[in-house]
């Protein structure tokens with residue numbers, strides 16, 4: 001099928017299945033996550049269509065689409081305001097299990113992940129182990145056929161909604177810190193697990209701290225061998241960092257700015273879109289976004305030819321997140337005081353009350369706030385620059 | 396130009412520092428922010444008792460005759476402690492407008508109450524989609540005999556929820572886009588026909604949407620000359636911008652201190668993260684930006700007090716520089732804290748939100764750069 005026909009097919013599907021309520025949840029996104037219920041409702045629809053995991057190999061439930069088609073699909077979904085699916089299971093755990101999981105693990109977990117029966121969160125970071133992940137200290141001590149886990153994970157996104165967590169745990173203190181880490185799958189309703197929500201700067205909860213107090217987990221839940229977890233974790237991080245098309249996020253942001261600029265007036269009483277200073281500033285960021293788009297395309301080309309993005313994915317993470325943040329700043333300047341009202345109830349898709357400010361102003365401040373985290377999670381901007389310095393420049 | 400503070404000014408600075416550091420810790424502040432009114436009347440009363448509210452009013456009306464420098468000193472400390480009580484809205488803006496433009500009768504009715512801590516003021520000017528210049532106001536009122544009739548609405552009126560009186564900028568002549576023809580009218584917030592919808596703002600303060608339907612006000616409530624509100628507003632806006640910038644400088648200095656402290660304590664890769672050169676240089680740049688802002692702030696205060704010819708030019712430079720430096724410092728304070736910097740629990744993000752709110756008022760960086768360019772050609 002040529003790409004145009006494919007795009008038409010995707011659009012027809014979206015037209016049919018993306019209900020106004022689901023779209024609303026997509027419009028109201030102020031971070032990488034959408035409203036949980038809407039996210040899972042959309043997840044199930046895509047599952048029924050067989051489109052929930054386009055990036056997986058066909059044998060495991062993927063779609064068999066070309067890279068181009070996968071990109072088109074992502075783009076159409078995002079620009080028509082579909083709620084984003086949760087990446088922890090589909091983008092991170094799934095591909096990793098396909099590579100490292102045992103046959104039993106694959107047979108058990110992958111179908112449940114695809115159907116949406118299991119919702120996964122990522123238990124990597126700890127209070128004392130952020131950028132220096134390998135220093136993690138949550139311990140798993142062998143006790144018969146089980147491990148006993150003690151410690152805590154922090155910044156665990158959507159732990160409050162998840163029934164499963166994949167964790168890095170310390171199984172040995174010998175040798176290099178990386179050499180004593182194991183990767184384990186844990187049921188969130190096991191005794192001894194408590195979840196404490198963390199209130200974010202926007203006043204809402206996305207992250208949690210997860211405490212493990214003598215949590216008993218079968219040894220069979222290890223992925224890979226004991227003490228081989230670092231290799232597994234790094235493989236998974238490649239999917240967390242790579243694979244994301246920032247260009248599509250930027251297009252959504254630019255569309256929003258254009259809308260603001262065609263409705264709001266500047267200090268001279270002219271529409272912002274006719275303000276040359278604004279246009280120059282917007283163009284400056286848009287040029288970087290375009291340069292990134294062609295970089296993403298270059299990577300796609302390399303992948304198509306069987307290559308590896310290598311450190312270019314660090315480049316994309318840096319430029320993608322920082323460009324997104326610059327777009328947020330432009331919106332803030334257009335909206336001025338209109339960005340200040342704090343109406344978090346209105347960010348729920350089923351809100352029926354009256355908005356204080358225009359729809360496009362409602363999300364402006366929380367997006368600006370939440371997007372500061374984009375240069376922190378998934379390997380901070382400093383760590384990504386270090387990767388380029390070391391791996392590309394050989395410093 | 397070397398600015399030496401007088402004995403009184405030094406005392407004001409020290410008293411503000413001492414009182415707020417002892418009584419307005421971050422935890423206490425968060426309690427106020429999370430209360431229903433997100434405003435503490437006991438604190439406000441203490442500010443009045445300490446003479447802070449009176450500080451910048453003329454002696455004839457019960458003040459201590461302070462000027463831009465006193466406004467700056469106090470505002471900076473309010474910024475350090477992230478004080479949410481509306482000193483800016485009620486005193487720097489509302490109070491100065493009433494004191495400069497109201498009749499003696501109105502002054503004695505409202506200003507005494509304001510100075511003693513019993514009257515809250517809001518300035519209502521911005522309108523939906525038109526909120527970047529006061530000349531862009533369209534709401535019109537009709538004057539007949541000795542009364543004036545208001546119809547229309549105002550959006551994001553800061554301190555609007557707490558306000559006892561609202562100073563409404565509206566047209567008695569001309570049309571949107573013109574500076575002439577604007578009048579400033581004092582309206583009781585509970586006047587018949589005046590309806591407000593109150594809410595909180597992201598920086599922990601309060602605001603409201605106001606609508607006026609057939610609100611009848613005596614003509615004597617017009618502050619300054621009818622149709623010439625901009626003349627009355629100009630000096631107050633100037634001092635207001637200085638006050639906001641000083642608050643931002645206070646917030647920035649707190650962010651620099653907190654980030655330096657945190658990076659010394661936080662260990663990753665077996666050492667304090669303050670050992671990483673990229674972070675050291677970032678903090679050095681934060682410090683540099685902070686001090687540049689402080690220099691512009693002091694110069695502006697001095698020039699405003701001395702009606703210096705360059706006062707407005709310096710003020711435009713200050714607001715523009717505070718916008719970029721404020722963002723740079725706040726963004727990097729969060730960045731260098733990592734995940735913990737993105738939480739409600741730490742004060743870092745609350746400074747960031749206040750700086751963002753300051754940046755969104757009275758002209759963006761681009762606006763003030765353009766103004767600076769224009770003024771420097773004169």
Ligand SMILES: Cc1cc2nc3c(=O)[nH]c(=O)nc-3n(C[C@H](O)[C@H](O)[C@H](O)COP(=O)(O)OP(=O)(O)OC[C@H]3O[C@@H](n4cnc5c(N)ncnc54)[C@H](O)[C@@H]3O)c2cc1C
Nearest residue numbers: 122124125130131155157373377380382671730731733734
């Ligand atoms: C919104 C959000 C969602 C998240 N979701 C998850 C999740 O679902 N699961 C999960 O496991 N984790 C999650 N995280 C955690 C995230 O991965 C960590 O925040 C990140 O690894 C940084 O660690 P830290 O917060 O401890 O900061 P630190 O590592 O303490 O870093 C503080 C600062 O020091 C800098 N720094 C550190 N080391 C160096 C160095 N060697 N050179 C130069 N600079 C350095 C950093 O760049 C940063 O600026 C999330 C974080 C956020 C903010």
Ligand SMILES: Cc1cc2nc3c(=O)[nH]c(=O)nc-3n(C[C@H](O)[C@H](O)[C@H](O)COP(=O)(O)OP(=O)(O)OC[C@H]3O[C@@H](n4cnc5c(N)ncnc54)[C@H](O)[C@@H]3O)c2cc1C
Nearest residue numbers: 385389395668669670671672673674675676677678679680
């Ligand atoms: C126009 C000119 C006039 C001069 N006049 C005089 C003079 O009259 N008398 C005299 O004695 N010398 C003079 N110098 C020399 C000058 O002092 C040296 O160039 C300077 O000390 C830098 O040394 P370098 O050139 O060897 O560079 P290097 O020290 O090799 O530095 C190269 C780069 O590495 C960076 N760098 C070095 N160390 C660190 C570190 N620890 N952390 C981060 N970055 C680092 C530097 O910032 C620079 O970017 C002059 C130089 C110039 C260019």
